[in-house]
Amino acid sequence: MLHQPGRFYTILEVDKDAMESVFYELKDQGRDVFLNPSEEVLSKYVISKKEPIVIASLITEAPLEKIDGVKTASLEKILVDICSNTTLFSAQQGAELTRIYETAFEKYTVSETKLLRYARRRNKKEVVQRLIKKQRDGNNY
Secondary structure, rough: OOOOOOOOOOEEEEEEHHHHHHHHHHHHHOOOOOOOOOOOHHHHHHOOOOOOOEEEEOOOOOOEEEEOEEEEOOOHHHHHHHHHHOOOOOOOOOOOHHHHHHHHHHHOOOHHHHHHHHHHHHHHHHHHHHHHHHHOOOOOO
């Protein structure tokens, strides 16, 4: 990204059935936690917290990686999620989204098969294909 966001938050994706349990457990620990916040809640409350945690539903068949024994999002998942949840990732839209895709393909090995499979699952295949084509064609921002 060219413009770095001034605020950060942790996104914790869990199975749909566990969302409320995780929410209440973190709330009981005194954490600033939000369960699937709306755009209004994000802009009014989440942004003002020092270390907010957003609880979201983990999409089935999402591409995950295990790093040091911990399941985490793969690059392909992150790239698709940014396109899919424009509320949560509002700072990463427009020219920033194009820049993110270009940088990801320049610096990392991106599995297009995995990327497009997950994009199809999130109903964003056409959007992702356009972003791939745009970065390949070398279109500037």
